[in-house]
Amino acid sequence: MAIAIPTRQARTRTMPRLDREARAGLLFILPWLVFLVVFTTYPVIGTFTLSFTDYSVIEAPEWIGLDNYQRMFFQDSSFWTAVENSAFYAAVSVPLRLVLALLLALVLNLGVRGISVYRVIFYLPALVPPVAATIVFMLMFNLDTGPINVGLRALGLSPPDWLRDPVWAKPALIILGLWPLGIEVLVFLAGLKEIPQDLLDAAAVDGAGRWRRLVGITIPLLTPVILFNLVIGVIYSFQVFTPALIIGDTTGEPLESTLMYMVLIYRNAFRYFSMGYAAAQAMILFAAVAVLTLLIFRSARVWVHYEGGER
Amino acid sequence: MSMRQGNGSRISISRRDLIRVAGVGTTGALALDATRRGALAFAPAAQDASTITFWTPGGSPLYCEIMTEIAADYSEVNPNVTVNFQCGTDPDAFQERLLGSIAAGNPPDATVYWDTPVALGVRGAVMALDDMMATAEYAGVENWPAGVLASCQFGGQTWGLPVAAGTYGIWYNQELFESKGIPSDRASFPKTWDELRAMSKEFTRWEGDRLVSAGYVLPAPSGLAPTLPIWSALNGGQLYDAENQTYTIDAEPNVAMMDYFIAWLDEEYQGDFSRVQRSGAWGPYPSDEGQPPQFQAGNLAMIEWGSWGLGDFYAYGDPAFERWDVAPYPVGPDGETAVSGYWPNWLVIPEGSRQAEAAFGYLDYLSGVGVVKWFEVIPDLPTNAEVPETVPTLVAEKRGEEFAAEAIDFFRDQLDVVTPMWDSPVQSFALDQLTLALERILTKQGAPQEVLAETQQACQAELESVLSSQG
Numbered sequence: 001m002a003i004a005i006p007t008r009q010a011r012t013r014t015m016p017r018l019d020r021e022a023r024a025g026l027l028f029i030l031p032w033l034v035f036l037v038v039f040t041t042y043p044v045i046g047t048f049t050l051s052f053t054d055y056s057v058i059e060a061p062e063w064i065g066l067d068n069y070q071r072m073f074f075q076d077s078s079f080w081t082a083v084e085n086s087a088f089y090a091a092v093s094v095p096l097r098l099v100l101a102l103l104l105a106l107v108l109n110l111g112v113r114g115i116s117v118y119r120v121i122f123y124l125p126a127l128v129p130p131v132a133a134t135i136v137f138m139l140m141f142n143l144d145t146g147p148i149n150v151g152l153r154a155l156g157l158s159p160p161d162w163l164r165d166p167v168w169a170k171p172a173l174i175i176l177g178l179w180p181l182g183i184e185v186l187v188f189l190a191g192l193k194e195i196p197q198d199l200l201d202a203a204a205v206d207g208a209g210r211w212r213r214l215v216g217i218t219i220p221l222l223t224p225v226i227l228f229n230l231v232i233g234v235i236y237s238f239q240v241f242t243p244a245l246i247i248g249d250t251t252g253e254p255l256e257s258t259l260m261y262m263v264l265i266y267r268n269a270f271r272y273f274s275m276g277y278a279a280a281q282a283m284i285l286f287a288a289v290a291v292l293t294l295l296i297f298r299s300a301r302v303w304v305h306y307e308g309g310e311r
Numbered sequence: 312m313s314m315r316q317g318n319g320s321r322i323s324i325s326r327r328d329l330i331r332v333a334g335v336g337t338t339g340a341l342a343l344d345a346t347r348r349g350a351l352a353f354a355p356a357a358q359d360a361s362t363i364t365f366w367t368p369g370g371s372p373l374y375c376e377i378m379t380e381i382a383a384d385y386s387e388v389n390p391n392v393t394v395n396f397q398c399g400t401d402p403d404a405f406q407e408r409l410l411g412s413i414a415a416g417n418p419p420d421a422t423v424y425w426d427t428p429v430a431l432g433v434r435g436a437v438m439a440l441d442d443m444m445a446t447a448e449y450a451g452v453e454n455w456p457a458g459v460l461a462s463c464q465f466g467g468q469t470w471g472l473p474v475a476a477g478t479y480g481i482w483y484n485q486e487l488f489e490s491k492g493i494p495s496d497r498a499s500f501p502k503t504w505d506e507l508r509a510m511s512k513e514f515t516r517w518e519g520d521r522l523v524s525a526g527y528v529l530p531a532p533s534g535l536a537p538t539l540p541i542w543s544a545l546n547g548g549q550l551y552d553a554e555n556q557t558y559t560i561d562a563e564p565n566v567a568m569m570d571y572f573i574a575w576l577d578e579e580y581q582g583d584f585s586r587v588q589r590s591g592a593w594g595p596y597p598s599d600e601g602q603p604p605q606f607q608a609g610n611l612a613m614i615e616w617g618s619w620g621l622g623d624f625y626a627y628g629d630p631a632f633e634r635w636d637v638a639p640y641p642v643g644p645d646g647e648t649a650v651s652g653y654w655p656n657w658l659v660i661p662e663g664s665r666q667a668e669a670a671f672g673y674l675d676y677l678s679g680v681g682v683v684k685w686f687e688v689i690p691d692l693p694t695n696a697e698v699p700e701t702v703p704t705l706v707a708e709k710r711g712e713e714f715a716a717e718a719i720d721f722f723r724d725q726l727d728v729v730t731p732m733w734d735s736p737v738q739s740f741a742l743d744q745l746t747l748a749l750e751r752i753l754t755k756q757g758a759p760q761e762v763l764a765e766t767q768q769a770c771q772a773e774l775e776s777v778l779s780s781q782g
Contacts, residue, residue: 057414
């Protein structure tokens, strides 16, 4: 069997073409690269630098070393309250969102009539402005007349005072956060469409029931999409801001139970004129989310299955 | 890729050529834009010399409309000055917008500000106005009530003008008083906290664990925190000593004040502040959950409220009663004299304003002339001594000119007995700390002494940090 070995001339002709293509590729992604550098990388570096300064926005930053970090970890009780609140929110809301979004996607993946209308309906909440949604939900959480408590009373349950009880204020925020699931549902739906129908048919022929097909085929093949939604969900859960600010204001009412980390950063930056301290808090958030994301990707080697057996 | 030429022949364009052309074109466009911006930066400022930019953080459509009219009126009497008025649309985000514009070197020439100018002044965000006030027609130091002007002063300088300052009093439902056989004239209103507390019980009624009517209910923490300096002063105390730059939150009169509130809560309101709050909106405004205000609904006999209530009382549908009046605050067990409080609209000139003198001219006009038109529509009480005394038109329509004049005279008189407020460089921080402290105390999550001590420590530390960073 003859094997073609590239000659020196052939290699010389190929390399300039590769270089040209590489340069062309770089040029095409240049606008995005510029955007990344100007609007992401530069602000992150700027924030990191500001975190070591006393900066009120009005006057020039003054270098103070690690004072902001020392204050954050050892003197500011609100910091730990916000960390606890945000961690709780993330730990509960992310799995809930994944499960609900997957269930919705599975339902929407059925080939029933009018399914495209249902897809639009389920996506619509994602388009509602968060301020409007929060105000509506605050009315829905009304102790006496809100439909949520009316429903709970009809079931014979004693409804909580969602927005005044510090025990229930965070669950109220989580419930509010479950409403705009549209994006995750669409992503799951796209993933479900990629699952070869042949596999499912073959499994059915072999006697596998719906549950077995779901657990044995659908979910394993969906794990890359689950990974994506999980990472995005974790990142966004730590950035919950608008609902927390509207419900709890900058003090996290009631009793700091709705004081989320982003609200803490905001109030330090713009209410207390401590932009340097807020920058330090932002860097801690950045580091925490980065570590969490890395851990998730590390764990993905175990539970994420890519088609073709690659991980 | 190929293109057809005019003569029908085709020319070939490679990807490399296409990218070159695109790159050159983009570079050229960017260069032209930079040149244009550079030219504009050096353009003569003559066209902007007579235009000043004036902001407000927000406001109702009526407020924005009246501000626009005032700006136009000013331009009529000062043809060489045009006021470019911009009504804000998001008061909550105004601080960000203002700070951002100052930091960017592009602030408005002047603005209404709904928080203490002291916090801005101590950080160099606004200009001191003393020199300009010295030659002002209306805004001279002598024309402002000292207690109200103090909210703009720090370090021997004046950082803003308190153009309008609603003062506080205790509003009460005269019809409800009379239904209980209680005299409803102002002179008979309780003079002490004990009298107020005793009278309040006459109106308080529970149905199970639901409060259906009440005499006087302590506001929710977020509403009580701004007026806590008043209650502290009524009990012979003080929260912040501006002269010595010291917080005194955990001083004995303040601990006694909170102990008194807890005792009142236990005696009249089943010791459960949350239960009271759940039962209704015991303030002058609807709750976030849409509950109607209980004072206007006729279920709350007395309420702490400001002079802006002269308009807002009628803003949420027809009240359940017609006759109301206002009385001075009663004095606490450890207090001696009745005081009041205030909440101004402040006018400031941000650092970096390009037309500071022209802007101050407008603020001067607003303080003495423009505010009259403002007050005709929105009852924010003018504070300047040069402003002719007028009556709020809405109250005059509803209750007659005589009553309207009496009511506004009452609130004007309160300007002379206001306690120091809004004068701390860390006002917002302290307000948040006090709100949390009140939450914890009123829901019995902490004892007053302990909670106030923690709040004192936090506020004093923040104050010292800010003052030391300013040198």
